[in-house]
Amino acid sequence: MDQIQKTGGLALFPFLVFVFIFLGAGIVLNDFYALPSPVAVVCGIIAAFLILKGNINAKVDALVRGCGDSQIVTMCVIYLLAGAFAVVSKSIGGVDATVNLGLNYIPVQYLALGVFVLAAFLSTATGTSVGAIVALGPIVVGLAEQSDTSMPLMLGALLGGSMFGDNLSFISDTTIAATQTQECEMKDKFKVNFLIAGPAAFVTIGLLLFAGFQNDATQAVLPVTREIEFLKIAPYLLVLFLAVYGVNVFAVLIAGIVASGLVGIVGGELDVLLFSKKIYEGFTSMTEIFLLSMLTGGLAEMVRQAGGIQFLLSKANKFISGYRSSQVGVGLLVSGVNSAIANNTVSIVITGPVAKDISQRYHIDKRKTAAILDIFACIVQGLLPYGAQILIMLNFTNGEVSYLEVLPYAWYLYLLLFFTVLAILTPFIDKFLQQKPVLAVTKEAVVN
Numbered sequence: 001m002d003q004i005q006k007t008g009g010l011a012l013f014p015f016l017v018f019v020f021i022f023l024g025a026g027i028v029l030n031d032f033y034a035l036p037s038p039v040a041v042v043c044g045i046i047a048a049f050l051i052l053k054g055n056i057n058a059k060v061d062a063l064v065r066g067c068g069d070s071q072i073v074t075m076c077v078i079y080l081l082a083g084a085f086a087v088v089s090k091s092i093g094g095v096d097a098t099v100n101l102g103l104n105y106i107p108v109q110y111l112a113l114g115v116f117v118l119a120a121f122l123s124t125a126t127g128t129s130v131g132a133i134v135a136l137g138p139i140v141v142g143l144a145e146q147s148d149t150s151m152p153l154m155l156g157a158l159l160g161g162s163m164f165g166d167n168l169s170f171i172s173d174t175t176i177a178a179t180q181t182q183e184c185e186m187k188d189k190f191k192v193n194f195l196i197a198g199p200a201a202f203v204t205i206g207l208l209l210f211a212g213f214q215n216d217a218t219q220a221v222l223p224v225t226r227e228i229e230f231l232k233i234a235p236y237l238l239v240l241f242l243a244v245y246g247v248n249v250f251a252v253l254i255a256g257i258v259a260s261g262l263v264g265i266v267g268g269e270l271d272v273l274l275f276s277k278k279i280y281e282g283f284t285s286m287t288e289i290f291l292l293s294m295l296t297g298g299l300a301e302m303v304r305q306a307g308g309i310q311f312l313l314s315k316a317n318k319f320i321s322g323y324r325s326s327q328v329g330v331g332l333l334v335s336g337v338n339s340a341i342a343n344n345t346v347s348i349v350i351t352g353p354v355a356k357d358i359s360q361r362y363h364i365d366k367r368k369t370a371a372i373l374d375i376f377a378c379i380v381q382g383l384l385p386y387g388a389q390i391l392i393m394l395n396f397t398n399g400e401v402s403y404l405e406v407l408p409y410a411w412y413l414y415l416l417l418f419f420t421v422l423a424i425l426t427p428f429i430d431k432f433l434q435q436k437p438v439l440a441v442t443k444e445a446v447v448n
Contacts, residue, residue, distance in 0.1 A: 004062055004305040005053035011308030013051055014299060015350070018044030019337070026342065026386070037346055038291035041299060048302045059302060066301025067294045075180040076290045081253035082171035084282030086126050088257055089235050091278050092264035095135050097232040098122050103139070104228055110212035111149045113205060115140055116161040116412070120201065123165025125236035127172040130388050132162040137396040151401050155393055156409025157208060159382055162389065164201055164412060167378040168193055170243035171253065173289050173345045174374050181352025182359065182370040187246045193371040195432060196423050200415035207411055231267070235260040289345060296349050304353065313357055326362035327424045330355045330369060331376040342387050344377035365433045368423075375420050382413045 021043050025035035049059055066072070089095075098121065106114030115136065123132035140158050144151035166172050170186050179189050239256040243249070257279065264270030270278065303309060316333075320326045333354060338347035352373065359369040381387050385403045394401060423429045 003054065004058050004302060006307035007051075007053055008307050008311045011052060011303050011306030012312060014044045014048035015303055015308070017047040018296075018299065019350075022346075036288055037343065038288060038295055041292060041295040045295065045299050045302070048299060048306075052302060052306045054306075058305075062302045062305050063298040066298035069297050069301070071180050071183060072294055072297035075176055075293050078176045078180070078249060078253070079173060079286040079290050079293070080283045081250065081257065082127055082173070082176065083284075083286035084279045085171060085235075085239065085253050085256040085260065086128070086131070087282035087285060088264070088270075088275065088278045089260040090126070092232055092260055092267065092269045093229065094232045094236060094260065095122065095126065095131075097229045098125065098236070099135060099139065101228050101230075101233065107212075108147055108149075110209065111143055111147060112153050112157040113208035113212055115154055116157040116164075116204060116208055119158050119161025120164040123162045123172075124169045125165070125240065127166070127169040127175075129162035129166035129382075130392060132165060133158060133389055133393050136162075137393055141396045150409075151397065152405040153211060153409050155397075155401060155406045156411060159389060159393060159406065159410055160204055160412025163378050163382040163416075164197060167374055167416075168197055170239065170249065173286075174348055174377060177293070177345055177348040177352065178370040178374040181348065182356055182366045182373070184366045184370050185246075186249055187243065188367045189370040189374070190244065192367045192429060192433070193374065195429060196371065196375060196419050197416060200412055200419045203415050204412040231263055235263060292346060293349055296346075300350075300353050309354060309357060312354055313361065316354075316358065320358070320362070323362050323364065324424055326358050327364055327368070327372055330358055330364075330372050331420070331424075334373050335376045335380045338377050338380040339384065342381070342384050344381035347377050347380075348373050365430070367433060368429055372420070372424070375416060379413050379417050379420075383407070383410060 018040050022035060022037060022040040025040070029035070045063065048063075049056070052059060099118065102114060102118035102121075106118070119132045119136055122135065123129050126132065136158055140154050141151065143149070144154040166174060168190060169175060170190065175186060175189065179186050182189075235256050238259050239252055242252045242255060247255075261270060261275045261279075264275060265272070300309075316329055320329045330351075334347050334351045337350050338344055355369055355373055356366070358364070359366055382389055384390060390403060390406070394403060394406070
């Protein structure tokens with residue numbers, strides 16, 4: 001069978017075309033989400049056909065093989081089901097019910113703490129930090145204006161809670177991308193991830209609790225909320241329970257979709273036809289990330305066959321001296337790409353294959369690699385001044401609060417970075433993984 005000719009570092013050029021077009025469009029248009037990412041990937045694929053040496057049939061074969069890789073297809077199907085669950089559950093009032101539940105039980109002096117916890121749950125349940133910020137942002141700004149609570153503090157809590165859930169959620173596109181590129185189970189990545197993110201969240205809660213002691217806000221400022229509808233929150237809880245319990249992700253998401261549909265039909269928000277339309281609306285909401293993942297898989301296979309991945313690894317080896325530094329290298333790799341394109345999911349999809357090779361070469365447990373990829377992408381995305389999360393959140397303040405004012409209160413993200421570095425430099429996570437081994441990694445492989 002014909003093969004693409006090895007061209008070393010030149011093989012990386014199509015990837016650079018993709019990144020620079022995506023980055024350049026964001027800078028020129030002052031909006032990093034204006035140019036659809038699949039279009040930028042197609043430009044990279046065209047560059048690959050023009051630059052890489054070899055038979056055109058070999059290039060087509062590599063592209064199609066990469067697009068149809070089992071991990072890529074699995075990732076794409078999970079995206080579709082996650083989108084369907086998110087849209088159906090939102091259409092029955094699940095998001096509103098969650099917000100109302102939180103507001104009914106948050107004491108005013110602890111508004112920031114309540115916002116963090118509520119945003120964490122909502123983003124974990126829905127799989128999107130942007131969705132949590134859009135749902136809670138106007139409410140958080142309004143409460144801050146009506147009370148004596150610092151608005152930058154409230155926004156920092158909202159940002160931290162939203163990124164906590166996005167990083168851990170089983171239906172988050174970043175989790176899907178990280179686990180599928182590293183070929184590990186979501187529940188295993190969740191356990192490793194929570195051992196790092198959990199302490200960061202608990203310390204953040206402690207800091208926000210202390211901040212609440214200093215708050216003299218009055219009880220009269222809370223808005224009157226509607227009656228709490230626990231049944232509409234039940235599908236979220238069902239998905240979280242089944243996922244943590246270890247049920248197959250496809251079964252989990254289908255169960256969540258069916259549960260949300262039944263609740264909507266019983267409550268009168270949906271009928272069977274509208275339910276089916278909402279499922280399809282969920283599918284179409286994931287079109288961009290679906291196409292991005294598929295096309296990037298094809299581009300990555302072309303680059304791999306041309307020797308680009310191997311060239312990158314050989315260069316990385318000059319800066320990586322061992323087991324610990326290789327984990328730092330994975331974090332810096334995804335952070336650098338995320339800083340360039342301001343999209344944490346795209347950055348994981350791009351760097352995932354390289355991270356997998358580094359992980360295998362230096363015997364990093366793939367569950368830990370998946371967690372590191374997702375966490376570093378989460379941290380950078382949350383702190384980028386041109387990231388969607390910050391831009392949307394600050395837009396709700398109508399210019400009253402600046403990025404630099406919120407930055408000191410992004411406590412959770414700083415703590416997450418601290419505990420991640422700690423997890424890399426200390427053997428705690430490795431010992432945990434030794435007790436729960438996977439076939440690809442032996443006990444000897446995870447020691448320094």
